[in-house]
Amino acid sequence: MLLNERLAHHAPHLTASERTLAESLHRDYPHGLLEPASALAARTGTSASTVVRLVAKLGYDSLAELRREARAEVTTRLQSAALRAPATLGKGRSLEEYVDDTLLHDQHNLEATRRGLDMQAFRAMVKALAQSTGKVYVLGEKNSAPVSAYLATHLSLCRPDVHELAAGSRFMVDRLVWTQPDDVLLVYTVRRYSSGALHAAQHFHAQGCKVLVITDSPQAPVLAHSSHHLLVHTANASPFDSYTAAFFLGNALISAVAQQRSTEVAQTLQRRDDIWRGFERDALEGLQR
Secondary structure, eight states: OOHHHHHHHHGGGOOHHHHHHHHHHHHHTTGGGGSOHHHHHHHHTSOHHHHHHHHHHTTOSOHHHHHHHHHHHHHHHOOSHHHHHHHHHOSSOOHHHHHHHHHHHHHHHHHHHHHTOOHHHHHHHHHHHHHOSSOEEEEOOGGGHHHHHHHHHHHTTTSSOEEETTOSSSOHHHHTTTOOTTOEEEEEEOSSOOHHHHHHHHHHHHTTOEEEEEESOTTOGGGGGOSEEEEOOOOOSSSSOOOHHHHHHHHHHHHHHHHHTHHHHHHHHHHHHHHHHHHHHHHHHHHHO
């Protein structure tokens, strides 16, 4: 249950001071929860101990857990980092609280992403990435580029013909000229959704290719053109999206693809080590001359 549901459920059992605090929490949710317990108590004419007692009575492990829920609600409702900033930054937190709040959010993101994972879609995506005889294109634009770079780097060690679509100097459209029906697009996109990702998905879908999507909402526009998709949680203790769960899903996909192609991966990694030895030897010899 979210806060307002818990407040309604426990209302008959609250003391007068707890009811005063509960009314304030209900009225100012979620923004009012981002203050320290002492400030929250002062604003409502109660005490810090009342805040702690009410939070425990409502079934939360701590005020930090309740704040995590509030920030997740803000993340869901507000599209941009600029809009989320006033409601997520808060005031008066120590450096230790910033660290703990971040950990709490990412633990929740990981657990919620795993709990909601569509295993049928996951299997289909692994099969497409491992068995496709065409090229695999990986796309993540703007802030999502590190996720696509991670996926492309490691998938390229699991199979041939993996291309990071948004990387380098060549314009994306030029790379799509030779798209074939047995190609695969793997795209990562979260709010604000990239128009490039949407247009790429439309193109690959129109060519009869498989379009694999990792995104943060079942309402993401790109899903209208996807073959299979996975949902990821991105809430954070700051205005910025968390990519921890995205890297978790990416790591899971890569691990599964590597297992599906275990013989080829072992041979590829051996060839890579052989090539690296040549590079390292040349570099050392050059320094010794």
